[in-house]
Amino acid sequence: MLDDVIKTGCAQLKNAQLDEKKSPNQLNKKVPYLANLNEDPMLSYVILHYFNTDEITIGSRNSTICLYGLNILERHATIRSIDSYRYELIAAEPGSKIKVNGYNLNGSTQLRHKDRILFGANHVYVYLNPSNEKDASPDLPSIITWEFAQKEIAKAKGYSLGNNLTIEQEEIQEKILSLLPLLSEVNAISEELNKYRTFEIVLMPISAWEGTAIKGSRVMIKMRNLLNQNIWYWDDAKFINRSFIIKEHYQQFLDGEEEILYIAKDDDPFWEPVEDILLGTANAFLQSLAYSLDFADEICIVDYKGLEQGRLSINLCPCSPSGKVVNDEQFVEQPEQLFNKPYSFKITMRFIEINDERHNKGLRIRYKVFNELEFTETNIICRNTVCANVKQTRIITIPSVDEDWLRFFQDGCIIFQIFAVQEESKPNTGLFKMTTRVMNKEKDNNKTYSSFI
Structure with missing residues (x-):
């Protein structure tokens, strides 16, 4: 693979050098051209393809510009003159993989000075038109780099993290x-x-x-x-x-x-x-326990994108070590009143419902409380259905509430992980x-x- 990359790069450089020899005065003519971008800045702007004709073909065979490698078709793209100063880029085949300024090219587009173009899987170029430099967006940097082009592709895919990064x-x-x-x-x-x-x-x-x-x-x-x-x-x-x-x-x-x-x-x-695949999580916050109050709710199950995948019904309530629910008279006005005292609470998962019926092969739920090393986990539930009663209860007993437990009640949460069973x-x-x-x-x-x- 590495040998092929080296051979391909050498072939492109040789072809570009041949293009330059055919038109030694083209720099004076301010002819538009494509310049390569490389992860190594020293290898960027090394391969130059000048537009010597009104139509430039790009592909793996019998083309004005020959590119080789993954996702490069025999007839991949065409660059055609609109007038003396403007060119358009056209996908030669419906399956041609081309990105312009980070986005997939569908059909054709008029090229502008400093446009970034990705052909196939890894051929990155910048279009430069010295005769029409004013056509470039004023927001672009003075020199287009490989890193800038990759950030643009990442942003188009939804991976942009913005500016002023940590x-x-x-x-x-x-x-x-x-x-x-x-x-x-x-x-x-x-x-x-x-x-x-x-x-x-x-x-x-x-x-x-x-x-x-x-x-x-x-x-x-x-x-x-x-x-x-x-x-x-x-x-x-x-x-x-x-x-x-x-x-x-x-x-x-x-x-x-x-x-x-x-x-x-x-x-x-x-x-x-x-x-089993992680379908999403449901986060139960514990502030009510800091005041010895009961909490019952249906919590949204969200995936890594923040999209809702279902809901989990849970109940958190103070109780005795044996599990007997305490009455409302045990309410405390300040969480500090629990300090250095024994405390027990009960976690009950009541039922679960998911949105996507494709995950009806089964679910399992697991969670950890505070600084536990091992997960508490359910058996497989929701087989051939999208909702089921869980009915799992667990009692947590704290011999003496310290500052860490109080902080956990006030600021922490229990993260319920929901996994979907997958089958071959x-x-x-x-x-x-x-x-x-x-x-x-x-x-x-x-x-x-x-x-x-």
């Missing part, structure tokens, strides 16, 4: 920018090898993933099986390790070793055994009539193929 947010942004090109490459290989897998970056709240009240987010990769909609979450280290194996397999495929398409699933880097179900055979590329295209077009599932 140190943690800067680290997250840096990690996202480093993963995006690799993610694009792995998705392209999945399409080439027809693996029916798609990958995307998600920002997972640490509190949701760990089940404890910890601030911050974690960058994770969500892998989806397009055939049965099963989902897995990988950390970035696991994804990077898998990507190395995926690229090795793809190189073997390019070398003519087609048996790589039929390896055992245990040897396939795209395969993963099914596991066989998809409808009609889905196999569609390729990974077609499925991804229909998903991008907001179409659905659920009728095949």
Whole structure:
């Protein structure tokens, strides 16, 4: 794979140098051109493709500009002159992967000075038109960099963290920018090898993933099986390790070793055994317990995006060590009145209801209280239904309330994690009539193929 990248880069540089030799005076003519952008600033603006004709073709074969690699079609794009100063970019095929200023190109667009263009999975260019520099947006930097283009793609995908970032947010942004090109490459290989897998970056709240009240987010990769909609979450280290194996397999495929398409699933880097998926969390705040008051409510179950996935009915109430509910006369006006006294309370999960019937294979709920090391967990519930009675009760007894417990009552919460059971179900055979590329295209077009599932 690395050899191919080096060969491809050398071939593009040679072609660009040949273009320059054909028109030695073109800089004086202020001819528009494409300049490459690279993660290494020293390698940016090295490959220059000047517009010497009214129509420039871009593709992997018999083109004015030849590009090679993942998601580059034989006829990929056309750049056509509108008049002496303006050009338009046209997708040559419906399946051409092109992004302009971070967004997918559908059809055609007029190019403006300093437009950023991504061809295929990893060919990033900036369009420069010295004769029409005033056409550029005034908000753009004086020099367009690879990092600027990647941030733009990240923003278009919904990964923008804004300005004035904290140190943690800067680290997250840096990690996202480093993963995006690799993610694009792995998705392209999945399409080439027809693996029916798609990958995307998600920002997972640490509190949701760990089940404890910890601030911050974690960058994770969500892998989806397009055939049965099963989902897995990988950390970035696991994804990077898998990507190395995926690229090795793809190189073997390019070398003519087609048996790589039929390896055992245990040897396939795209395969993963099914596991229960984190559907969302329900956070129960405990201020009422600080005043020895009962609390009962239906709490929303929200996923990592903050979208509601269902609701969980719970009850928190002060009680005796044996579980007998205390009456309202035990109410305290100030939480400090509980200090250095024994205290017991009862946690009851009454029922759960989820919104998406695709998760009716079963649910399980788990939670930890305060500084517990082990989770309290339910058995599998909600089989073949979207709602069920939980009826699980647990008594927590505190020998002596200290400042940490008071702080937990006043500011903390119990995070109920809801996991959905996934199964290795066989998809409808009609889905196999569609390729990974077609499925991804229909998903991008907001179409659905659920009728095949």
